[in-house]
Amino acid sequence: MNKLTLPNIYNKPDVRTSYNINNREYTFRFKWCGTFCIVDIYVIENSKNNYLVKGRAITLNSDLFARVKNDELVKGSLVLVNIYGNTTEPQQDNFHTDYSLIYYTQEEL
Numbered sequence: 420m421n422k423l424t425l426p427n428i429y430n431k432p433d434v435r436t437s438y439n440i441n442n443r444e445y446t447f448r449f450k451w452c453g454t455f456c457i458v459d460i461y462v463i464e465n466s467k468n469n470y471l472v473k474g475r476a477i478t479l480n481s482d483l484f485a486r487v488k489n490d491e492l493v494k495g496s497l498v499l500v501n502i503y504g505n506t507t508e509p510q511q512d513n514f515h516t517d518y519s520l521i522y523y524t525q526e527e528l
Contacts (some may be wrong), residue, residue, distance in 0.1 A: 420527055423497075423520040425449070428456065429512050440493070440522050445471070451511050462492065467472045479508055483520075483523065 426434045432451035446468075448459040451524050460472040460483065471487045483497040498521050501507070509518045 420524075421522040423522065425515045425518055427515040429514070433509065438520075440497075441495070441524070443493075445493075447476075448473060449514075451514075456509065456511075456514060466473070478520075479506065496528060497522050497524060 421440065423440075425438065426436050426449060426505055428434055428449055428451045433448070434450075435446060435448045437446050439445075443462065446461050446463065450457050450459075456477045457474050458472060458477050459474060461468040461470045469492065470492050471489075471492050472483055475483065477483070477499050479499055479501060481499065483499070484493055484495060487493055495496070499509070499518055500521050501509075502519055503517060505517070
């Protein structure tokens with residue numbers, strides 16, 4: 420299990436950041452869209468963005484990697500959780516303080 424800290428999107432609602440998952444760097448673009456956040460996740464290969472996820476709304480306890488069918492790009496699950504155990508969806512002001520992305524390897528599932 421790997422806990423990924425989310426960026427502050429309150430003052431800057433369109434943020435790119437990178438995370439290392441299983442020794443591979445993934446770029447995440449978080450964009451706040453009024454009442455929810457969408458995410459793009461990609462790897463850069465041969466100077467091109469190879470998207471795993473594009474324009475997907477981040478919802479609580481939903482696996483962002485569930486639809487990725489290419490095991491060479493990523494294995495495992497990536498889930499948004501509330502660090503306090505609450506079941507409310509994130510807001511722009513508490514996205515980075517009350518929520519984290521948790522990555523689970525295939526072995527941990």
